[in-house]
Amino acid sequence: GEDVEQSLFLSVREGDSSVINCTYTDSSSTYLYWYKQEPGAGLQLLTYIFSNMDMKQDQRLTVLLNKKDKHLSLRIADTQTGDSAIYFCAESLEGNKLVFGAGTILRVKS
Amino acid sequence: DAGITQSPRHKVTETGTPVTLRCHQTENHRYMYWYRQDPGHGLRLIHYSYGVKDTDKGEVSDGYSVSRSKTEDFLLTLESATSSQTSVYFCAITRPGGNYGYTFGSGTRLTVV
Numbered sequence: 001g002e003d004v005e006q007s008l009f010l011s012v013r014e015g016d017s018s019v020i021n022c023t024y025t026d027s028s029s030t031y032l033y034w035y036k037q038e039p040g041a042g043l044q045l046l047t048y049i050f051s052n053m054d055m056k057q058d059q060r061l062t063v064l065l066n067k068k069d070k071h072l073s074l075r076i077a078d079t080q081t082g083d084s085a086i087y088f089c090a091e092s093l094e095g096n097k098l099v100f101g102a103g104t105i106l107r108v109k110s
Numbered sequence: 111d112a113g114i115t116q117s118p119r120h121k122v123t124e125t126g127t128p129v130t131l132r133c134h135q136t137e138n139h140r141y142m143y144w145y146r147q148d149p150g151h152g153l154r155l156i157h158y159s160y161g162v163k164d165t166d167k168g169e170v171s172d173g174y175s176v177s178r179s180k181t182e183d184f185l186l187t188l189e190s191a192t193s194s195q196t197s198v199y200f201c202a203i204t205r206p207g208g209n210y211g212y213t214f215g216s217g218t219r220l221t222v223v
Contacts, residue, residue, distance in 0.1 A: 004152075033211050042200055042214030043153075050209070088152060095160075096141050096204060097168075098212060102152040 004101035006089050011107045018076040020104045022089030025070060029091040032065060033098065034074045037086040046074070046087075076106075084108045113137040116201050116215035123222055129188040131218050133201030135181075141204045142184040143212070144168075144176065146197040153200065159184055191222045 004024045012018045024032065030051050035043040049056045049063045049072070056063045062075040076083055086103040093099060114135045123129050133142060140161050145153040145168075155168030157176040165176050173195060175187045188195055198219050202212040 042216045045211040100153040102150055
């Protein structure tokens, strides 16, 4: 079945880069997503990448996709305390459904 | 997000009672989803809808039912609440085309005692 895996926790210092990794299983996924969840809130779409792309950059965010290894990463440059949150990777399935990973808690130390 | 609201935000209920959670959207999106969020599991799909009266089961649908009689409302019912259904429930909406992703509501924290 479909499965998305992420490491559970990442701690970085303010100003450093953060890299959050994800592996997925469905090679037919058309889109892959990164969502951010702050305490007590719903998930916000951060960015997405189409499956025929290797990389997407959006300001401080860089998404890398290795389709052969089914590996997705999110790099946050110059990480700030406001980036502390849970980050979810998700893959798209047929019928507009998403399968989410368990989430990576990012802690930014000042 | 202003286009999607969930009610109630918090609820405590007793084991064995029915509970209905409401998701309301003002975006006129066709697709609506109910997820539950539990530590270590991320979000798991309960039920989803592709339009009025068009619903289907997700991976964790046992003990839950849904209804969609209007485009804007998607109701999730726990027929007889159990402690294992204590969770945070999220509704999401989207439109066709994967580049839109989902828009999520703020969630309902349900505690079954």
